[in-house]
Amino acid sequence: MFSLLLKMSTVLQSASSxxxxxxxxxxxxxxxxxxxxxxxxxxxxxxYVNESCLEFLLMEMVDLMFRTTADSENDKEAVFYKxxxxxxxxxxxxxxxxxxERPRFVDTLDVVKFICKELWSIIFKKQIDNLKTNHRGxxxxxxxxxxxxxxxxxxAGGADAxxxxxxxxxxxxxxxxxxxxxxxxxxxxxxxxNSLPQCTFQIKIAKS
Amino acid sequence: xxSTLTFFSSPAASEEEIMSNIKIQCIAIIGKMNNPLYIKNxxxxxxxxxxxxxxxxxxxxxxxxxxxxxxxxxTYLGLLYAMEDLxxxxxxxxxRVKFVVVLSVLDAVIKNADMKNIFRKIHTAYINQVCxxxxxxxxxxxxxxxxxxxxxxxxxxxxxxxxxxx
Numbered sequence: 398m399f400s401l402l403l404k405m406s407t408v409l410q411s412a413s414s415x416x417x418x419x420x421x422x423x424x425x426x427x428x429x430x431x432x433x434x435x436x437x438x439x440x441x442x443x444x445y446v447n448e449s450c451l452e453f454l455l456m457e458m459v460d461l462m463f464r465t466t467a468d469s470e471n472d473k474e475a476v477f478y479k480x481x482x483x484x485x486x487x488x489x490x491x492x493x494x495x496x497x498e499r500p501r502f503v504d505t506l507d508v509v510k511f512i513c514k515e516l517w518s519i520i521f522k523k524q525i526d527n528l529k530t531n532h533r534g535x536x537x538x539x540x541x542x543x544x545x546x547x548x549x550x551x552x553a554g555g556a557d558a559x560x561x562x563x564x565x566x567x568x569x570x571x572x573x574x575x576x577x578x579x580x581x582x583x584x585x586x587x588x589x590x591n592s593l594p595q596c597t598f599q600i601k602i603a604k605s
Numbered sequence: 606x607x608s609t610l611t612f613f614s615s616p617a618a619s620e621e622e623i624m625s626n627i628k629i630q631c632i633a634i635i636g637k638m639n640n641p642l643y644i645k646n647x648x649x650x651x652x653x654x655x656x657x658x659x660x661x662x663x664x665x666x667x668x669x670x671x672x673x674x675x676x677x678x679x680t681y682l683g684l685l686y687a688m689e690d691l692x693x694x695x696x697x698x699x700x701r702v703k704f705v706v707v708l709s710v711l712d713a714v715i716k717n718a719d720m721k722n723i724f725r726k727i728h729t730a731y732i733n734q735v736c737x738x739x740x741x742x743x744x745x746x747x748x749x750x751x752x753x754x755x756x757x758x759x760x761x762x763x764x765x766x767x768x769x770x771x
Contacts (some may be wrong), residue, residue: 480745481665489742493735497697497728500679579700579742 455545458483459564477567484571489572489579491572495519496580505602508580509536515574523547534602538573545569546594559590566596573598625720629761630691631706632727633660637701640745643753647761648709657708659693662686663705667695681721695726702731723760730756 418583462476495516502508513525515542527539545565551558566588574586583603612665633656634642634705644654644660672703682695696704708715734740734753748754 474629477629486738486742489738492699497680497725497732499699501699544638581701 455462455568458568476564480567481571488572490577491516492576492579494495502580505582508577508582512573513538536600538598541595543594543596546596549593555592560591562590562593566590569576570598573600575587606728616698617738627715628709630709631656632757632761633705634731635660635664635703635705636745641747643757645757645761659688659707660705660760663693663695664757667697671697682699683717694720698728726760
C-alpha cells in the first residue's frame with residue numbers, strides 16, 4: 398500500500414500544491430541501503446506523500462471493498478472485516494516504526510496516550526481533542542475535526558452524511574486496534590459519528 | 606517534521622571505527638510471545654544448539670529486568686549476563702520483541718553506545734520486515750525473508766571482519 402502511495406506521490410508531486418509529509422519517515426529506511434536514493438549531497442530530501450492521493454486511495458479502498466464483496470448491501474459485516482483487517486496491518490507496522498526511539502510504556506493509559514498524541518499527530522497532523530475513560534478498560538477518543546472527513550458532505554447533509562460516512566471509519570478503527578495490539582493491548586474498537594467532521598472512537602480493552 | 610527526518614539519517618563515516626572491537630558471535634530475534642523468530646550463528650567455534658540455549662535463558666533475564674520497574678525504561682537492556690567466554694546483550698522493543706546479541710569477551714572494553722548502534726541496525730532490519738505487507742506479524746513462524754536474512758548477515762559479518770584487521 399505504501400509503495401503504491403509513494404509511486405503516486407512522485408508522479409503528482411510537482412502537479413499539486415497540497416503536499417503533506419504524511420508517513421514521511423515510513424518511506425525512508427534509515428541505514429545506508431535506502432538512504433542513497435533519498436540523499437542529495439549531504440542534505441536529506443524528505444519523501445512527501447500527496448495528501449490528495451491519500452484521500453483518493455482511501456475513498457477508492459472503501460468503494461472497492463463494497464464492490465468486491467458479494468451481497469455487500471446486506472453483508473456489511475464482511476466489508477467491515479476486510480477494511481478493519483487492512484487497518485490492523487497498517488497500524489501494527491506504524492507503531493513498530495514510530496516507537497523505536499521511545500522509552501518503554503508503563504501501563505495501558507500510557508499506550509492510549511501515545512495513540513492520542515503521537516500516533517494521531519503522525520497520521521492526522523493533530524492530536525485527539527478529548528480522551529475519556531471509565532478506568533475499567535473503556536476509552537473514548539473524540540476528534541472534533543477528523544481529517545479524513547473534512548472534505549465530505551452530502552446534499553441532504555446532517556444525519557444523512559454522517560450515516561454514509563460510517564464505512565470510512567472502519568479502516569481507522571482497524572488502525573487503532575492494530576497499533577494497540579502490537580503494543581500488547583488487546584482491544585475492540587468501534588467508531589461513530591453524529592455530524593461531520595466530528596467522530597468518536599471507543600476502545601474496549603479485553604480483560605487479561 | 607524535520608526532527609523525525611533527521612533521526613533517520615545515520616553517521617556512516619564514523620561507523621567503522623566504532624565497531625572495531627566488537628565481534629558478534631550470534632544474533633537472535635525472539636517474538637512477543639517468546640517464540641523464536643530468527644537465530645544466526647556467526648562462528649564455527651560453537652554449535653548452533655549452544656546459542657539456542659543462550660537465547661532461551663536470556664528470556665528469563667529480560668523478563669526479570671522488565672519487572673524491575675519503570676525506572677529502567679530504556680529499550681536497550683545492556684549486558685544481560687556473561688557465560689564462560691561469552692557476553693550476552695539484550696534489547697526489548699516497545700512491541701515486546703526481543704533482540705539478543707552474543708559477543709565473545711575480548712580484552713577491549715565494549716561501549717554501550719556501540720551496542721546500541723548494533724541493536725538499532727537490527728531493529729531497522731526488523732521494522733522493514735514488519736512493514737512488508739506479506740509478512741504475517743501474528744503468525745509464529747520464523748522469519749524466512751531473504752532481505753531480512755541478508756541485513757542480519759551484514760550486521761554480523763561487518764562486525765566480525767573488523768576484528769581480523771586488528
